Amino acid sequence: MISAHGLTKTIGQRTLWEELDVTVNSGEMMAVRGPSGSGKSTLLNCLGLLEPLTAGHVLIQGANTTSYNQRQQRIFRRDTLGYLFQNYALIENTSIHDNLTVAGGENRKLSRTEKHKVYEEALEHVGLTGRSRDLVYELSGGEQQRVALARLLVKKPVFILADEPTGALDDDNADMVISTLRYLAEKGASILIATHNDHVESRCDTSLVLESRALVP
Numbered sequence: 001m002i003s004a005h006g007l008t009k010t011i012g013q014r015t016l017w018e019e020l021d022v023t024v025n026s027g028e029m030m031a032v033r034g035p036s037g038s039g040k041s042t043l044l045n046c047l048g049l050l051e052p053l054t055a056g057h058v059l060i061q062g063a064n065t066t067s068y069n070q071r072q073q074r075i076f077r078r079d080t081l082g083y084l085f086q087n088y089a090l091i092e093n094t095s096i097h098d099n100l101t102v103a104g105g106e107n108r109k110l111s112r113t114e115k116h117k118v119y120e121e122a123l124e125h126v127g128l129t130g131r132s133r134d135l136v137y138e139l140s141g142g143e144q145q146r147v148a149l150a151r152l153l154v155k156k157p158v159f160i161l162a163d164e165p166t167g168a169l170d171d172d173n174a175d176m177v178i179s180t181l182r183y184l185a186e187k188g189a190s191i192l193i194a195t196h197n198d199h200v201e202s203r204c205d206t207s208l209v210l211e212s213r214a215l216v217p
């Protein structure tokens with residue numbers, strides 16, 4: 001579960017959002033909506049500890065992540081956080097298999113044989129059975145997003161941030177993204193999805209709408 005209170009982000013003279021409260025229970029998906037520039041990606045980045053909040057605090061599974069030092073942040077990103085991007089964010093010049101090996105999470109403690117089984121199950125789940133030696137840069141966009149989903153299935157993060165994950169995909173691949181995220185929610189994850197897509201929002205449990213805010217004079 002994520003429970004965040006009083007979130008404020010100011011960049012230069014501009015306050016993107018102020019005194020925001022965000023709660024996503026374990027098992028839930030929340031859509032983050034709002035016009036372009038309203039700060040959806042920035043909110044996700046702040047919750048993922050990729051950039052600092054101006055104010056507010058965040059509890060994830062009861063731990064106050066806002067007070068984490070750099071080492072704790074690294075461990076959080078390695079073990080707790082899963083990220084899904086519009087541009088897939090894979091290591092493009094290597095194989096699908098190699099991209100799964102960097103998934104992190106509890107998985108890294110498994111034996112080689114056990115890992116292989118986990119990878120194959122994840123690839124089967126996203127319709128890429130037997131493709132683990134394929135090179136990422138030779139895959140279509142939809143297939144690359146399936147690899148990114150497989151990486152999440154391998155890692156099983158309890159907190160997932162998805163930034164426009166269906167923005168560049170056709171309907172079938174977009175459905176694959178949402179149904180896989182739903183599967184991960186059913187396994188206990190809390191998920192935030194920044195999206196412009198009404199259909200994606202309709203598949204979420206709750207919505208958070210950010211407003212476009214004018215520049216402070």
Ligand SMILES: Nc1ncnc2c1ncn2[C@@H]1O[C@H](COP(=O)(O)OP(=O)(O)OP(=O)(O)O)[C@@H](O)[C@H]1O
Nearest residue numbers: 011016034035036037038039040041042043194196
């Ligand atoms: N590091 C930064 N330095 C300066 N401005 C920034 C920085 N990060 C974000 N911004 C600005 O903050 C605003 C919000 O950006 P953000 O990408 O979070 O919006 P968004 O709602 O995700 O937009 P979109 O829907 O177009 O992806 C934008 O005007 C952006 O230019």
